[in-house]
Amino acid sequence: MAEKKEKMQSKRQMETIRKVLNYIKKYRPVVVLSLILAALTVMFTLYIPILTGRAVDLLLGRGLVDMEAILSIMVQIGVVMLITAIAQWVMNTCNNYITYHVIRDIREDAFQRLEILPLKYLDAHAYGDIVSRVIADVDTFADGLLMGFTQLFTGVLTILGTLGFMLVTNIPITLVVVCITPVSFLVARFIATKTYSMFKEQTETRGEQTSLIEEMIGDQKIVKIFSRESAVREQFGEINGRLQKCSLKAIFFSSITNPATRFVNSLVYAGVGIFGAFFAIRGGISVGQLSCFLSYANQYTKPFNEISGVVTELQNAIVCAARIFELIEEEPQMPEAEDARALKGARGNVALEHVYFQYVPEKKLIQDFNLSVKPGQRVAIVGPTGCGKTTVINLLMRFYDVDRGCIRVDGTDIRHLTRGSLRTSYGMVLQETWLRAGTIRDNICMGRPSASDEEVIQAAKAAHAHSFIKRLPDGYDTVITEDGGNLSQGQKQLLCIARVMLCLPPMLILDEATSSIDTRTELKIQNAFASMMEGRTSFIVAHRLSTIKEADVILVMRDGNIIEQGDHRSLLAQGGSYAELYNSQFAG
Numbered sequence: 001m002a003e004k005k006e007k008m009q010s011k012r013q014m015e016t017i018r019k020v021l022n023y024i025k026k027y028r029p030v031v032v033l034s035l036i037l038a039a040l041t042v043m044f045t046l047y048i049p050i051l052t053g054r055a056v057d058l059l060l061g062r063g064l065v066d067m068e069a070i071l072s073i074m075v076q077i078g079v080v081m082l083i084t085a086i087a088q089w090v091m092n093t094c095n096n097y098i099t100y101h102v103i104r105d106i107r108e109d110a111f112q113r114l115e116i117l118p119l120k121y122l123d124a125h126a127y128g129d130i131v132s133r134v135i136a137d138v139d140t141f142a143d144g145l146l147m148g149f150t151q152l153f154t155g156v157l158t159i160l161g162t163l164g165f166m167l168v169t170n171i172p173i174t175l176v177v178v179c180i181t182p183v184s185f186l187v188a189r190f191i192a193t194k195t196y197s198m199f200k201e202q203t204e205t206r207g208e209q210t211s212l213i214e215e216m217i218g219d220q221k222i223v224k225i226f227s228r229e230s231a232v233r234e235q236f237g238e239i240n241g242r243l244q245k246c247s248l249k250a251i252f253f254s255s256i257t258n259p260a261t262r263f264v265n266s267l268v269y270a271g272v273g274i275f276g277a278f279f280a281i282r283g284g285i286s287v288g289q290l291s292c293f294l295s296y297a298n299q300y301t302k303p304f305n306e307i308s309g310v311v312t313e314l315q316n317a318i319v320c321a322a323r324i325f326e327l328i329e330e331e332p333q334m335p336e337a338e339d340a341r342a343l344k345g346a347r348g349n350v351a352l353e354h355v356y357f358q359y360v361p362e363k364k365l366i367q368d369f370n371l372s373v374k375p376g377q378r379v380a381i382v383g384p385t386g387c388g389k390t391t392v393i394n395l396l397m398r399f400y401d402v403d404r405g406c407i408r409v410d411g412t413d414i415r416h417l418t419r420g421s422l423r424t425s426y427g428m429v430l431q432e433t434w435l436r437a438g439t440i441r442d443n444i445c446m447g448r449p450s451a452s453d454e455e456v457i458q459a460a461k462a463a464h465a466h467s468f469i470k471r472l473p474d475g476y477d478t479v480i481t482e483d484g485g486n487l488s489q490g491q492k493q494l495l496c497i498a499r500v501m502l503c504l505p506p507m508l509i510l511d512e513a514t515s516s517i518d519t520r521t522e523l524k525i526q527n528a529f530a531s532m533m534e535g536r537t538s539f540i541v542a543h544r545l546s547t548i549k550e551a552d553v554i555l556v557m558r559d560g561n562i563i564e565q566g567d568h569r570s571l572l573a574q575g576g577s578y579a580e581l582y583n584s585q586f587a588g
Helices: 002-057 067-116 119-124 127-169 171-180 182-218 220-225 229-281 287-328 389-396 419-424 440-444 453-462 466-470 489-503 519-533 568-574 577-585
Strands: 350-357 366-373 378-382 404-409 426-429 507-511 537-541 553-558 561-566
Touching: 002 067, 002 127, 002 287, 067 127, 067 287, 127 171, 127 182, 127 287, 171 229, 171 287, 182 220, 182 229, 182 287, 220 229, 229 287, 350 389, 366 389, 366 561, 378 389, 389 507, 389 537, 419 426, 426 489, 440 453, 440 489, 453 466, 453 489, 489 519, 507 519, 553 568, 553 577, 561 568, 561 577, 568 577
Parallel strands: 378 537, 378 553, 426 507, 507 537
Antiparallel strands: 350 366, 350 404, 553 561
C-alpha cells in the first residue's frame, strides 16, 4: 500500500514537473544562455584551484620562491575571478527573468481560468483557498523555481566539472570520492520522499487558514453581532495548531538534509586528505596538486549541501505548483456554440420551455418549468425561500445551463447566443451590492465607460443617488473602498441602481433591488423603475408584495414549479398561496 502511494506521488510529481517545463519552454533561448553562463562560471571557478596549486608548487623553500611567476599567477587568478563574477551576475539576471516571467504566465493563466470557470466551481470552493492558490502558492513556487535555477544547474555542473578535473589529476583518489558520494544521494532521496506529503499537508492547511481569515474579515460584523469572537478564535487556533504541527514536521525533516549531507561531505574531504597524504609521501602527487585536490573535494561536496536544500524546497514548490495547475486545469464553462451569434437589439420576448435544472443530482429543483413573456411585460416572481426564484434568474442570465429543455430570447435558444451579448442585454440589480475600489463616477459608468458626466449625473438623479453623492467630500470624484465599505448599504444599493439607469438595456432583472432602501426613497425608486421598465421586459423577484402590485404577471413558485399565475387582483380573488402571502404581510 505504501509502495503504491509512493508511486502515485512520484507520478504526480513528474506530471507537475512536465507542466512546469512546458511553461519554461517558451523562454528556451534564455535558459540556454543561462546554462552556458553556468558552465563558464563553473569552469572558471574550477580553474582557480589549478592556478593556486601551481603557485603552491613554486614555494620550494627558503630563498627558492619564484615571486615573478607567482605574481603572474595571481594576476591570472584576478582576471578569472572578474570574468566569473560577471558571468555569474548575467546568469542570475537570466534566472530571475525566466522565473518571474514563468510566474507571470502561470498567474495570468490561473486568473483567466477563474474568469471562465462555471459558477458551480466558485460556489463549491472557499474563496480564501482560491486566493491562496493564486497568491501564496505561486509565491512559494517562485522561490523554489528560482532556487532551482540558481543552485541546481550550477551545482550539477560543479559536481561533473570537479569529477573531470579530479580524474585528470589523480584517478585513485577520485575513486575514493566517487565511492562515498552515493550516500548523499540516498540521504537526499529519503528526505525528499518524506517531505513531499508533509509540504502537501502544510500547503492545504495554509489554504484553509487563508480561507477562514478571508471569511472572518468579510463577515466581521456578523461575527460581532452573534458574539462569535471566542468560537472563531478557537477555530483559528485549531487550524493554526495543525499548521504549526505539519510545518514543524516538514521543516524538521528538510532541516536534517544539510547536516546529513555535510557529514557525508566531511567523510569525502577526510578520505581525500588521508589518501592524498599517502600519495604525496610516496611522490605520486605534489603538495600543490594535493592542495588543488582538497579544494576540488570541497567544491565537489559543497553542491550536495545546496542541492539537498534545493530538493526539499523544490518539494514544497512542486506541491504548490500542483495546486495551481489543479485550478488552471479545472473544466471551464461550456464553450460558446460554433454557431453562437451576438444578440443585438433584443425585443425582450423570453420563453422557458420544459426547463429542468438541479444544482446537485440527488436534489431536484426546477421541474418542467414553462413560461412565456411578451416584450415589455413585467413579470414578478414570488414564493418561499428556496423555491427557485433566484435559480430562474441564474438560468436566464446563463450563469448555469439548463439540464433539459431550453430558454429562448426572441426565438433563439440562449445556448446559441454569445454569453456577453446576452448578459449585456439585461440590466441587473441584486440584493447583494457589488462596488469596486475607485471613484463614484467609475462605479456608475462601469457598464458604459464612455458615458459623459451629464449622463452619469442624470442616471444618479433618476436613482435618487445624486443628493447623497453631492454631500460626499469630492462628489462624483470621491474614492470609495472595495465593495463601498465607507458607504451605507442603502447608498451602495442606489449606486447599483444608477449603474443600470445609465445603461438602460432592453431587459431588466430586479432581485430584491430595493431591500436596503428606506420606505420613502423606495417609493421614489419604484416610480423611477416604473418609467425605466416602460417598454422593457422585466423580471422582478420580491418578498415585499407591495412592490409588485403593478406587475403584468405574477408567478407564485414552490419547489421549483409555478403553482399560481396571474395579476395581483386575480390572484387575490383566487384566495390561494399568493393571497395567503399577501394577507400575512398586510393582516393589520
